[in-house]
Amino acid sequence: MAAPLPLEEAQARLLAMARPLPIERVPVGEALGRYLAEPLVARRTQPAADLSAMDGYALRGADLPGPWQVIGESAAGHPYAGLVGPGQAVRISTGALMPGGADMVLMQEDAARAGELLTLTGSPPVPLGKHIRHCGNDFAEGAELLPIGARIGPAQVALVLSAGQQLAPVRRKVRLAVIDSGDELAADPGRCGLHQIPASNGAMLAAMTAPWCGEVRRIGPVPDSLGALVEALDAFEDADVIVTSGGASVGDHDLIRPALESWGATLEFWKVAIKPGKPLLIARKGQKLVVGLPGNPVSSHVTAFLFLLPLLKALLGAAEPLPRAALIPSAENLAAGGDRREFARACWDGRTVTTRLNQDSGALSTLAHSNALIDRPARAPELAAGTPVPVYLIENGGIA
Template identity: 60%
Template sequence: MTPPLPLGEAQARLLGTVEPLAAETVAAHGAIGRHLAEPLRAARTQPAADLSAMDGYAVCGDDLEGPWAVDGESAAGHPFAGTLAPGQAIRISTGALMPAGGGAVLLQENAVREGNFLKLNGEGVPSERHIRRAGFDFRAGDALLDAGTRIGPAQLALAMAAGHGALAVHCLPTLAVLDSGDELAADPANCPPGKLPASNGAMLTAMSAPYAASIRRLGPVPDTMEAMLAALESAGDVDVIVTSGGASVGDHDLVRPALEHWGADIDFWRVAIKPGKPLLLARKEAQWVLGLPGNPVSSYVTAFLFLLPLLRRLGGAAEPLPRPLQLPLGMALPAAGDRTEFLRARIVAEALVAVDEQDSSALRALSAAEMLIVRPAGAGPASPGDGALAYRLENGGIA
């Protein structure tokens, strides 16, 4: 039997052959969570003109000692129409347009005003430091965001400030989530002895929702070849099929033979990770199929490491893999085995502490976890205070 693939090689085999889906243009506010299909350049200059950064008074740049006569006002959206001369000042608000001839701003707290007469209070003088110069953020034509950038709230604000009401983004993939196993009960409130609630499909659907255009739930599918083939056929129009359970080598594990009978090509089967060794990747024409283990923690971890990156890459992400953090350990850890291990953990006093139960069926422990500690294959024992790589489970590990 072919040995399991190392994690990095398996992820490279998956992502190295995935091309993002086609692009579409959507309203900018509808692009949240999507990935840019082309670089974004500024269509305007920001700010378009010199603006005051503070509340106070605008004066000429060569007239910094006063006194001054206050001859008008510039408010945000309501600029002063005249030109400042030495000896003149205007009231100015934060974000308001600097007047022609204005070269410095006297802070409100440094001014003494009596009627239209303005002088210094001895605490400060007018300064050009309180002016936001035209183009200090960006200028028309500047490169702002690379293709493949995910649009979040800050990127949306940047795009709109740069003059873009619509953005070219990659389409999101469609997904089918297939639970398999005679032991699964569709209704968790009506689960007789000898059965298990079909919770994996709901978990995988929730994990995938931010990265998919639509998700179709299939199953629970009985452990028969006919039922498995019928389920696969019913999902023949989606971009990705993910199965949970049936990917191992037991007598009732039918995912691999069903995929081969269906006409899919198996790329790899089994990855050297714990939990999650019986992981399968297959392809049928333009469709991708991931066969995940049935144990819920194994299903979660393999979805985190493979399914979500696949969906993000199809959606155009330039960096689809989760991003590891370097954090100190808050406890000792034994030597790792011959597979890369992922320990469910919490952050306690700014350090990583593995939860007590690491069994691949333990959902209570998984629900208490915030992080996955990465223990490379063959790693020696670790002590409290040692640095360790870990993935934050929130937001699929990308933020």
């Protein structure tokens, strides 16, 4: 039997199987959270002309120290149509077009106005063009503003529009299927026998993956039966990714592997040297990928964070699909690690990180009160409080 794979090798093997989904062009507001499938190239120059960066007066630096005759106004969206000549000034507001002939903006705090007569009371800007947003100061037409694979957040939505584009080229969202399996699962949490637990993993996984999926379909709980599992897999022939929860271990009733073989899938790898989440399984049937997660809720959550979410991001064309750890000081002494790399549920309070007491892989209450995972390597040495440790922040609504 092959040894469990190291985390990074398993992640690399999974992402190497991901083929980005077809490109579609959607209104940029609908592309939020997705990834550019083509570089963003500016179709216009920003700003398209010289604009004022302050409220004040547009005039000629050659006429300093004044006085000036105010001949009109340039407001945002309402430019002054004429030219500024010797000894003349135009009242100007922030964002307004600089009138022809003017090469500086005198801030209103540095001037006094009596009727149409303007005089200098403070200091002119240094350099004279300091308060002008010059044409192309942000970007020029034809410039590449964002690369392929860049995530589209709120600022990127504004940039796409400012670049003169209404549609964003992105990958089609993932069609995901989730199969919750196990004889011990009860569909109705209010009618759960002593030998059962509520079926919660499917709902948890659907919630975790929703931002990257066009649809998430669920079946379950599916009983521990080879025929029932194959039938469930058959129901999702049009899915891009199928996620199973439970049945991926080595017990007599863990039937995911034989079910996948009967269904015609090829096992790519099984078991990763992490805790929780060792019995992770990856299989493939054609272009369809199957991610077999452990049945314990915490193991399922952690492996989904480390494998399933990066896979979905890769299918959507993300340049950097893997999560990044940050070095955060531990608020407590940390004991020496075991033989497997461990991801401990923890709480980050904005300064330090503290592990939760109950690290059992079935302890959902601990997970729900956590917003971070501390990454402890195999056979890690004891660490004193205050030592920075690698931490993954999880979007989990954890209570600090």
